[in-house]
Amino acid sequence: MTVVVLALDALDAGLVEHxxxxxxxxxxxxDLETFAHTQxxxxxxxxxxxxxxxxxxxxHGVTGGGTSEWDNPVLEALSRISGRFDESTRGTLGKVVRSKTGERERIARTxxxxxxxxxxxxxxxxxxxxxxxxxxRAWDLMNAVAEGMDRSEFERELFGQCAQQFAWATEMLNHPVAVAGVHVHALDAAGHAxxxxxxxxxxxxxxxxxxxTKIVDALEDGDDLLLLSDHGMHAAFYPPDEGENPATHSFRAYASSTADTCPATVYDVREWVETRASTTRVEGAGREEAVDVPEDHLRELGYLE
Ligand SMILES: [Zn+2]
Known part of the structure; x- marks a missing residue:
């Protein structure tokens, strides 16, 4: 039985109601209590x-300039500066560096x-x-939109990525997995655009x-789904946002689950997930027989050395 954790970036609690x-x-x-740190x-x-x-x-160290890493020390230094800027400035700087050097940043890992x-x-x-x-890729897509990519291409790319991420999570329900987590950036990109x-x-x-809804329909007894966001997004048409700058992050993060409780803050999510995961049995785990690979054929094809 599986706990699926869907990280729905920028899903806004106010807009869910709206x-x-x-x-x-x-x-x-x-509502899920979240935080601002370097911004x-x-x-x-x-x-x-x-x-x-x-x-x-x-x-955890994924913060400020530490949110990204470059292979090249000069780029690494620039990245530390760009870490203090907002996402769009950062994206522009990143793009300049990429076009000049062909290198790009990686999102740092804790x-x-x-x-x-x-x-x-x-x-x-x-x-x-x-x-x-x-x-x-989602940030690249937002840069492309800022430069005039048309809506149909934007949405095709955006929801194409989204579909792959949801399909992976749904497939995990067929395997002996205790916790399956995936991050989906679609609503952040759509919220900015x-x-x-x-x-x-x-x-x-x-x-x-x-x-x-498709994932919820695929859950079986004992499986749980937790969806949550890191922040929301101010919108020009949302009455409580009058006076706010549209397309900036709001503090209206959100959580919802198929269980009777939800985490209250972003700091509580791990414990919530681990508590539920520890009460579910991973069926089929311990099946450790190796896959019998026909190595000769794969070597002939050049797939193996
Ligand atoms: Zn976000």
Whole structure:
């Protein structure tokens, strides 16, 4: 039995109500207390690394200039400076460096233990913890949008990535997995692009809601789903945001689960997940027989050395 953790970046508690999005209101739901550390508002890699480790940014180390790493020391120094800027400035700087040198940053990974290090836990992509490339692709996409990529291409890319991430999580329900975590950036990118376009952002929320419903339908007795965000997004059409700058991160993070409780803060998520995972039995675990690979054929094909 599996606990699926969906990291729905920028899913905004206020907009869930505004759009009346039942698909993400599971058995229990609440606002999730989040934090700002190096910026005035919550910053994606800092918060997700905290969610996975249960540690504050000063302890997990994915913070400020430490949110990214470059192979080249000069780029590493520039990255430390760009870490103090917001995501769009940072994206622009990153792009200049990429075009001049052909090198690019990696989202840094914490050395601290996370909930995905436990036996039976798996993770697909998760900023600060596992494979930051999908987040980089999402940031690249946002840069392309800023430069005039048309809507149909943007949405095709965005929801194409989203579909892969949800499909992976759903497939994990067929395997002896205790915890399966995946980060989905779609609503952050859509929130930045459509903060002044209510119909387009509602559509994006409904698309993500439809993916959530598919996973909920695939759960079996004893499985649980926890979905949560790191922050929300201010929107021009959302009445409580009057006077706020649209397309900036809000503190309205959200959590919902198929269980009777939800974590109250981003620091509580790890313990919540581990408590539930420890009460579920991993069926099929311990099946350790090796796969019998026909090595000769693979060597002929050049797949093996
Ligand atoms: Zn975020």
């Amino acid at each position: 759009f009346d999005l039942d698909a993400v209101r599971l058995t229990s739901s609440n 005035d508002v919550p910053y994606t890699p800092e918060v997700w690394a905290t969610v996975a480790t249960g540690l504050p940014p000063e302890d 050395d601290a233990e996370s909930m995905f290090d436990a036996e039976g836990a798996v993770v697909h992509n998760w900023p600060g913890v596992a494979d930051g490339r999908p987040l980089q 459509y903060a002044d376009d209510e119909a387009a952002l509602r559509h994006a929320y409904e698309r993500v809601g439809a993916f959530v």
